[in-house]
Amino acid sequence: MSGHPSAYEPKTGFTKWLDSRLPVVRLAYDSFVDFPTPKNLNYWWTFGGILAVCLATQILSGIVLAMHYTPTVDGAFASVERIMRDVPYGWLIRYIHANGASMFFLAVYIHMARGLYYGSYKAPREVLWILGCVIYLLMMGTAFLGYVLPWGQMSYHGANVITGLIGALPVVGDSIKAWLMGGPSIGNQTLQRFFSLHYLLPFMIAGVVILHIWALHVPGNNNPAGVEARKDPEGLKKDTVPFHPYYTVKDGFAIVVFLIIFAAFVFYMPNVLGHADNYIEANPLVTPAHIVPEWYLLPFYAILRAITFDIGPIDAKLLGVIFMFGSIAILFVLPWLDTSKVRSMRYRPVARQFFFGFIATMLLLGWCGASNPDDPIIPMGSDQLVVSYTDANGNEATQTYEEYEAAATFRDQKLDEGVDAAIAVAKAPAFRFVHLAQILTLYYFAYFLVILPLLGLREKPKDEPTSIHKAVLGNDRAAPAPAE
Amino acid sequence: MSEAQSTPHETIDEDRRDFIHIATAATAAAGAGALAYVFIDQMNAASDTKAASSLDVDISKVPLGGEVRVLIGGKPFFIRHRTEAEIKAAEAVDVSKLRDPQTDEERLIPMQNGELNRAMLVTSGTCTHLGCVPVGPSQGNTGDYGGWYCPCHGSHYDTSGRIRKGPAPSNLPVPDYRYVSPTTINISL
Numbered sequence: 001m002s003g004h005p006s007a008y009e010p011k012t013g014f015t016k017w018l019d020s021r022l023p024v025v026r027l028a029y030d031s032f033v034d035f036p037t038p039k040n041l042n043y044w045w046t047f048g049g050i051l052a053v054c055l056a057t058q059i060l061s062g063i064v065l066a067m068h069y070t071p072t073v074d075g076a077f078a079s080v081e082r083i084m085r086d087v088p089y090g091w092l093i094r095y096i097h098a099n100g101a102s103m104f105f106l107a108v109y110i111h112m113a114r115g116l117y118y119g120s121y122k123a124p125r126e127v128l129w130i131l132g133c134v135i136y137l138l139m140m141g142t143a144f145l146g147y148v149l150p151w152g153q154m155s156y157h158g159a160n161v162i163t164g165l166i167g168a169l170p171v172v173g174d175s176i177k178a179w180l181m182g183g184p185s186i187g188n189q190t191l192q193r194f195f196s197l198h199y200l201l202p203f204m205i206a207g208v209v210i211l212h213i214w215a216l217h218v219p220g221n222n223n224p225a226g227v228e229a230r231k232d233p234e235g236l237k238k239d240t241v242p243f244h245p246y247y248t249v250k251d252g253f254a255i256v257v258f259l260i261i262f263a264a265f266v267f268y269m270p271n272v273l274g275h276a277d278n279y280i281e282a283n284p285l286v287t288p289a290h291i292v293p294e295w296y297l298l299p300f301y302a303i304l305r306a307i308t309f310d311i312g313p314i315d316a317k318l319l320g321v322i323f324m325f326g327s328i329a330i331l332f333v334l335p336w337l338d339t340s341k342v343r344s345m346r347y348r349p350v351a352r353q354f355f356f357g358f359i360a361t362m363l364l365l366g367w368c369g370a371s372n373p374d375d376p377i378i379p380m381g382s383d384q385l386v387v388s389y390t391d392a393n394g395n396e397a398t399q400t401y402e403e404y405e406a407a408a409t410f411r412d413q414k415l416d417e418g419v420d421a422a423i424a425v426a427k428a429p430a431f432r433f434v435h436l437a438q439i440l441t442l443y444y445f446a447y448f449l450v451i452l453p454l455l456g457l458r459e460k461p462k463d464e465p466t467s468i469h470k471a472v473l474g475n476d477r478a479a480p481a482p483a484e
Numbered sequence: 485m486s487e488a489q490s491t492p493h494e495t496i497d498e499d500r501r502d503f504i505h506i507a508t509a510a511t512a513a514a515g516a517g518a519l520a521y522v523f524i525d526q527m528n529a530a531s532d533t534k535a536a537s538s539l540d541v542d543i544s545k546v547p548l549g550g551e552v553r554v555l556i557g558g559k560p561f562f563i564r565h566r567t568e569a570e571i572k573a574a575e576a577v578d579v580s581k582l583r584d585p586q587t588d589e590e591r592l593i594p595m596q597n598g599e600l601n602r603a604m605l606v607t608s609g610t611c612t613h614l615g616c617v618p619v620g621p622s623q624g625n626t627g628d629y630g631g632w633y634c635p636c637h638g639s640h641y642d643t644s645g646r647i648r649k650g651p652a653p654s655n656l657p658v659p660d661y662r663y664v665s666p667t668t669i670n671i672s673l
Contacts, residue, residue: 161616164614167615179528180527182529182530183529184529184537189533285553285560286617287616287636289635317613317651373637373638424628
């Protein structure tokens with residue numbers, strides 16, 4: 001696929017016969033055995049392989065769960081509990097699937113952060129990056145649909161919030177929303193289609209993954225030095241090693257370590273990443289006090305809720321939706337926003353600082369998404385109790401108290417006088433989560449729209465190594481003589 | 485057929501070919517479009533779903549100061565029996581200062597005799613922000629304005645179901661309902 005000549009030579013009669021009819025063994029050999037791979041890839045590059053394992057795990061465990069699951073509003077919750085209690089090893093398979101989703105996102109975020117840091121989205125890998133963004137979008141869709149299926153309180157009301165986002169679109173929003181839900185609200189018909197689509201999307205992901213790997217194998221891997229492997233035979237030999245055994249073993253080791261962490265979650269804390277409310281069956285009449293999505297969607301949820309102001313004719317609700325979808329859409333055009341020719345941030349000391357700021361921003365946005373936006377982070381003063389009443393002249397008057405007892409006494413005294421009086425809490429000014437989320441949202445967009453475009457033009461990067469070989473070995477030192 | 489007769493056909497008529505190409509592609513596109521319509525429209529509400537879209541509610545059982553919550557087609561609705569103080573509070577509001585200006589009277593539908601039943605407020609039970617169900621008197625939290633409070637993102641509604649504070653853009657909508665008798669209303673989606 002990559003233009004380097006195929007080194008596959010069929011040896012047996014059968015493989016020769018097959019190779020002239022369907023060269024599938026040749027394709028696999030050239031892609032995963034003899035494929036020339038930069039020799040300086042670090043462990044951040046193992047997450048591609050880890051993600052392939054994640055996808056396989058989810059599809060396999062999901063197919064099994066579908067054998068036992070009932071996609072109806074009356075049966076869904078009970079069937080999940082039946083999987084947990086009665087189906088042999090059902091608990092294990094369900095915990096693998098539920099935690100597998102989290103592990104999948106953990107790996108994909110590291111994979112994306114690696115791409116951002118080492119400039120893997122830059123020419124000639126733009127299509128590779130965009131296909132990755134498509135996969136990420138499909139993953140979020142799949143995860144959302146899957147989270148609805150257990151038909152718990154978070155499933156139902158989370159789905160309500162998300163479909164509500166679509167309803168915020170002007171003119172067509174309501175009809176698209178009704179079309180997605182198949183009725184005026186989320187009901188049995190919605191659950192059934194979500195189940196069907198949740199089964200479909202992973203196979204679409206698998207299809208895009210094939211394109212993603214194809215697009216990877218045309219230019220070959222990027223690498224921590226960010227310089228291309230040389231094309232001439234001698235340079236190529238110095239800069240690369242064959243994928244097998246060098247990276248099959250390295251990836252294999254990383255996969256084992258990853259699976260140990262995965263297993264720790266499945267066996268020792270299977271519910272720590274979930275939400276307790278989802279073990280309560282869905283009830284359309286009671287909304288949980290605090291609706292939060294799964295952890296991997298929290299930063300975008302924080303962006304959605306950070307927009308509390310209108311801009312011109314666009315109200316805050318629609319604007320929040322635009323910002324949330326915009327935060328993901330912006331990733332698709334990143335290759336054309338970053339103007340720097342230098343890929344790896346190893347050689348971009350200034351951009352590197354902004355990159356770590358970006359990572360911190362994402363983590364803090366996650367914290368904001370998980371918190372109540374009105375809760376104070378830094379309180380300034382304490383909350384006051386305000387008793388409002390009608391004074392002797394019939395005007396509204398207020399009296400402020402620190403202590404509840406004093407306020408209550410005053411209110412009762414007014415009530416005894418036959419005057420309307422009520423206590424309300426006046427929240428003290430504070431730096432709240434919503435304020436932090438607004439600052440972070442600003443940084444998120446500034447990083448892509450201002451910092452990366454301008455920095456590429458203004459910063460002075462460090463000297464890049466002339467080749468991967470030099471990046472690994474420094475200047476052409478003679479190899480030390482082997483010990484006698 | 486003799487070979488001599490085939491000579492005139494050796495020239496290719498590009499126009500005829502273009503016509504055939506366009507006609508074929510157009511027919512295929514029309515077929516695909518017609519089929520796509522079927523596959524898209526099947527996701528819209530089915531007839532039985534549409535049919536289950538109205539409900540008679542006995543409002544005489546709603547306790548004073550309390551409310552009844554009903555589901556119609558899976559959507560929640562509130563029927564609130566307001567106290568005198570709550571009605572007064574709803575009517576005393578300066579409408580011009582509201583985000584979604586509506587008087588309390590505009591939010592009531594007259595009974596069959598043309599009078600307003602000011603004690604009974606019927607609203608949608610879906611927060612206009614992102615569709616959560618606000619809490620009310622039965623849950624012990626009526627927000628800063630005595631009506632409803634949406635726990636999801638902190639929208640406060642008053643005793644007329646109007647948005648007063650928080651992110652929601654508009655009032656709790658008044659559904660399409662009518663008085664069948666003085667004690668029964670029919671709510672439809």
